[in-house]
Amino acid sequence: MDFSLLTALNKERSERRAAVLVTDIGTGAQRLILRSADTSADPLHEELQRRFRSGKSGMVELDDGTSAFLTVNVPPPRLVIIGAVHISQALVPMAEIAGFDVTVVDPRTAFATEERFPGGTLKAEWPEDVLKSTPLDPYTAVAAVTHDPKIDDIPLIEALKSECFYVGALGSWKTHGKRVERFKAAGLSDAQIGRIDAPIGLDIGAASPAEIAVAVLANIIFALRKEAGGLQ
Amino acid sequence: MTSDSTTTPLDILATAEDWKASGRNVALATVVETWGSAPRPVGSHLVIDDQGNFEGSVSGGCVEGAVVSEAIDVIDSGKPTVLEFGVADETAWQVGLSCGGRIRVYVEPVGPSAA
Known part of the structure; x- marks a missing residue:
């Protein structure tokens, strides 16, 4: 994980904001999705919205046959x-x-x-x-x-x-x-x-x-x- | 603020940031899939440095040793990897975790590997 991505994720967590880290476990490519972001154009839009509600991390299959891991961070209740x-x-x-x-x-x-x-x-x-x-x-x-x-x-x-x-x-x-x-x-x-x-x-x-x-x-x-x- | 996971000593992502910021070479391991009665849920983290120090857990203690040694390789190579463990093997049984689960663990370096 890129260090700047880790610090950005930890900043969101410390401010009680939910965020999802998307990791392509084949290539290692990663991106951070903030709860406040507009994800309507994202291929993972529905999955992301579901994860923000459930708070559960997990694997997701992508349309191109690859799979990604979603590290879901939601604030403590x-x-x-x-x-x-x-x-x-x-x-x-x-x-x-x-x-x-x-x-x-x-x-x-x-x-x-x-x-x-x-x-x-x-x-x-x-x-x-x-x-x-x-x-x-x-x-x-x-x-x-x-x-x-x-x-x-x-x-x-x-x-x-x-x-x-x-x-x-x-x-x-x-x-x-x-x-x-x-x-x-x-x-x-x-x-x-x-x-x-x-x-x-x-x-x-x-x-x-x-x-x-x-x-x-x-x-x-x-x-x-x-x-x-x-x-x- | 007793339950704020970002302020407890066992906050692994915060620990990873602290260790990296203090100049240590760090890898992060994450449980990405489980089957059966795996001891730690998906999303659990273990942070490891290149001296073999670690915090957190990806199992009840049965596979951490193997993850730590793989993580040191990941820090050296700078390349992430995926590990898979059956938790019901002989070693697991010896430490009292004959639970029959299997886990997949993603291990990645933190930050540019040259740093």
Whole structure:
């Protein structure tokens, strides 16, 4: 591999951008395809798009009878939790153990304290401000757990408009019904609103905050592994 | 950022870049195909330098020795190669990996071979 290609690939990886390295294993010829690139004219277009979704590396047969290896690099999954609440205190360590980069966002300084959320995962800011600097990408899950529409609604709407792989919102059926009305009024389609995991989490009868965290993480992993096609 | 693969010491592509940047001659091995119950998935990397140092894995430890010696040849020649291993041979059984898998490994030099 050309050293400049390796440094370019590592730069994409460090910036949480997906990239595929295409290697002709007969000749050793290589090229790097960025997720942001327009591949519509590329003979591997459909294959590349599939790989960006699945995150899986593998061999591909080309039309001319040769074969190439696709080294697929997608970012580690990220979880953005809206709300520095009791459930979040359990969900952060669980999600980190499961391999997620976790960020907790809550503008309420009574909740968003370093003591409750040690380790640098916390942003005591409004979600809309955080999303400006770190936009939602296809390898990101969003779970909104404040119960407060003033805080939850904007990041939920942004998440539903984005390609992020999971969107969940805490609240009863009644609370969710009101949320659906607000989101319809905000111009979201039924299909977009239907993506919300609500009431949040896998139905395991979770009662305590920690049990609810297990249920939420279960559905996030389900979305990542089953629905998004098995990101690595 | 505990799970960011680009910041962990076991990030093989970052290690390859670091080693090359520090002037070492480096090869990269990648699992490109597997059959049966191979121990490491497609896309797994092993980085090797011309002194035989390596990081990462392409199997559960059973064929790394062979890959490292081939990789040193690849660094010398500057030409990539494809290796194929049956993981269920005698050696593999001795280290406890009688899993019956086979793997193909692509080994390539990093950077201009003259560098």
